[in-house]
Amino acid sequence: MEGRKLGQLRVEPGQPIVAEGLQDDRLYTVLEGWAIRSKSLPDGRRQILNVLLPGDLLGLQGELMGAAQHGVEAVTRVNLCAFRRDTFLALAQADPSLGLDIAWLSALSERFSDDILLSVGRRTAMERVAMLLVHLHRRAASAGLAENGTIAFPLTQPHIADALGLSTVHINRVLQALRRQGLIRLAEGRLAIGDLRALRRVAAYWEQPAPQRPLL
Template identity: 40%
Template sequence: MRATGNEGSLAQAVIRRFNLLRPLSEEAVAALEQAILEGLFRAGPGEDLVVEGDPVDSVRVVLSGWLFRHKTLEDGRRQIVNFILPGETCDAYAYLLPAIDHSITTATPVAYAEIKRSRFEKLMASDRTLAEAFLCETALNNAIQREWAINLGRRAALEKVAHLFCEIYERLRPVGLIDGNSCGFPVTQMDLADATGLSVVHLNRTIQELRAAGLITLRDRMLTIPDLDALKSAALFSPGYLQLYSKG
């Protein structure tokens, strides 16, 4: 559904994050804001933006809300392969392939901008800083995906869940979505189970272990981390792969 409200301020999450990836010129900021304002949409929770096998002819950037990438086996088993957060892109350059290889579904109400391929390519050609920011975004997504592979394949249950909490916290920080030591965490335990490769029962038991150790509070769709360093230690978390700051 096309958005009808004044969403201009929501573009700031994208601008803020991209400026950390690669400082944007004033012209790039103005051009990106205009493209966002002209392609605003809203979606409710549980809506598919794209389904595996669909052709893609645009780039979507998330202004508010959470989505997730996932793949589903023939028998219905689902693996969430990443969450997509405010300020991040859903599918940069996916239009270069014949079809997308995964589905993207909203976890919450979402506002997003859809930039058609022709408009996106003109934006990339018009300003080097903007083109570099989108390339950095793609490289960062690849780094996150590699870390998720390690999370699924090698970390113990408590490390998996703690690592995911640390990563989400660090990804929300650059776009100003941390309040003290808390952040919104609006996904279900089923979503978390499908993101970590655990059963819901095992996930719930692991969250209780983290709570009992005083490492997290998870209540009313809010995650609180009293001691981030302690949680990072429990998760064996090193944030080096989240290269959100430009090297110049």
């Protein structure tokens, strides 16, 4: 799809990429930076649905259906690569496997959603936080963002709270407990995991088979 690039987009921290309820006929790839996809209630309560890291595709979920049902916001400075949705669709007409690629990506992201829903619905606060940190550390590392085991971690405690359905005050206390137990180091925007095995145990998490694409 490289040739079909519509343009590149730079968004500053805290700025919206896609506004909730607005139509946007583009698809994006995150080239650099962190972003969040979220949805809010009329009174302001917010749920973060997804954390977007470099390499992630944006615009498949709701945007295939007209107006976005969620907002997307930059956490750090974000660089995006934009495509027009219709050229993308034309492309999919020409190349059948592209549609399947898309379906596979949706399946992958749905699996993440399932895990998050399990966390938010059934895990305790400490389990949720441990889970999120393990998950993000792994994703960031596999996106090539790790430097000797630590990753840049731009999410604030309010972000974590909104991602996990908890209050910021409680997030703060849980993080401190995890630090006290030596399970994580999290300071100055960097995260290191002290004891991955133990942190996984805290998260009531066990390794899932790596996603492999069995198709084709």
